[in-house]
Amino acid sequence: MLVIVAGVKLCAQNTYVFLGSFNHDKETEGIYVYELDTVKGKLSKVTSLRGVLNPSFLTLSQDGKYVFACTESKTKNAGSVSSFRFDPEKKSLTFISSQKTGGENPVYLTAHKNGNWLINGNYTEGSVSVYPISENGVIQPRIQSFQFSEGSVNPDRQDRGHIHSTVFSPDFKYVFLPDLGADKIWGYQFETDKKEPLTEAEKPFTPTSLGSGPRHFTFHPNGKYAYCIEEMGGAVSVYQYDNGKLEPLQRINTHSDQFKDNFESSDVHISPDGHYLYASNRGNENNIAIFSISDDGTLKTVGYQSTKGKHPRTFTIDSSGKFLIVAHPVSGTAVVFKRNAETGLLKKIGRKLKLNGVSTVQIRKY
Template sequence: MSSNQYLAAVGTYSAAEEPGVYTVGVDTSAEKMELLDEVVAGPDPTFVASHPSGEFLYAAVRTEAEGTIKAYDVDWGSGQLEETDSAPSGSLSPCHCSVDPSGEFLFVAHYTGGAVSMLRLTDDGGVTAPADVVQHTGSSVHPERQRAPHPHSISPGPAGRFVYVPDLGTDEILVYEVDRDAGSLSPYASVDVQEGAGPRHLCFGPDGEHVYLINELDSTVVAFDLHDDGTLSRQSVTSTLPDGFAGDNKTAEIAVHPSGDYLFASNRGHDSIATLTTQADELRCLAHTPCDGQWPRHFSLSPDGRHLFVENRDSDQIVGFDVDEQFGTITRNESELAVPQPVCLAWVPEPGSTHSEIV
């Protein structure tokens, strides 16, 4: 398999009886995307996560009463998915999931349920009932969006000792220590974000010393120093929007370039990808590139950092961009694929290779 060829999985908003999880072959040298397989997963399998082995895939499905995690075997060569297992997610409306770097656990954030959970994974890729569910409490200042806690994502730290949970409803990042023997999440620390910010997603710098948080409600990015003990200290903050923009906007995804010199952030409403520099320990917005579609709910950098793929939910498309590795700017290329309401793209590492998802 060429170093320019990748396999990706896509989660979508979909009706319970319609295909909702897709696999896509991506050839960056030919600027080509190809739909390989599609499966019916249930209502709104919005977020997907790959096992580090590349052999398994997990989808967070918003079934009624309690969410469901679906497990799939992945044939990397053909992209074929085979459902092998399922388990309750632990609470209402799972909106994000991630796999522990060791491949032992799946972590799930539940927006409506206001909880996070931890599920053990079996050696053959199966998923068990939640080993732990932690309910969040609290609220913040937004009269509609922050009446209750809303954990929006859950991401393992670089060493896997801690997981980090931005809570849109309480304007906090909650840090949990992972107890591998007990299969539990122990509250460890909390970090306040400015009132009304609405923390959504975060990513880790490649040096393991920085964390970058995107806030949905006030369209900002905050940089933190990440300390050896897992705690965070605030460094700087900047807007994701150009000066003078007066329209409605909600940010969505954030990712750091493998060089560590640039960040990318998506604006829904302004419908753009913002490029920010992280150099000199100060966030600064460099450019805003139209996403060539509507409502960029998610995007992913290719594992080599040379390309960026945007999931435009409201225009039913995934579009590709080239990344200028020197300046961090992005340019639309010929890659495009029609997918109904795409909301997440996760890279599936080739078994035995170094391809991995950038989070």
């Protein structure tokens, strides 16, 4: 969109929200794009895409040109990663390519800032795959695959490795792999100029509390601290970070005192200003725990916000820090919250968006 002021053409900025889902049938819509009204918090549909099965997790390229999806199959070796081109002027989303992951349930993927690499985590098999990306967004066949077989103390949930996320360090020189099955965060060095970029880091793993089930992982904007949400332990672990090494600082509960067990913590994000951390709880809670972040990286509980839906699997915060959007696959709703930058507290705005099986959300301004 162009706005003309005094004869000068200015590009109007639009904020788009990308949503993936468990559609269970690729003949139905699976990926959706909405525009976010940054005053009222209203979501207006822009486009959607059929022909992709269970695009349960999405990520965007650094330049916003491409959307990448991992598609859960529930069938052995049938999982895949796919790429799509988003054109903000035409408001169109177009399929580009797809590659097998070597597993049935890919659950997370991340793109390198240079646009040349994609890393995927397969939950069920406990494996990680690395793919080159061509300039036009085409995903090439995977060139590396790592299998993690080690389990931990809970035989029902931790019989083997279960990689739940793949996260680059702030300088993109390392990759961290929280393994719910092994109670470890694996660390790998990433060298973009090598044909096979991933190699085991000097410190190959950081242990987490036994039975905690590390899930998602994020870095503080200052690059000095890292935070891992533990699905089974209902806690966030805080780490000092330096050059590929994590050193534990704190472990704090994500749940309030009224919830003593059956933890299902899921996602974790930090506000762009670095002042607050947010952690989602599913199960009986269906809320987001809010923490203030001290200068030394440690957390202090501020409060809890109901997400107004069932099973807040993922959420995200926009680059301005004003909005937080939650995806609920069980209730089939996406909910927009306005964030108070001073207090860190959240307030629901706009109407709930009804989308069957919606499971993942990303926000980007163009």
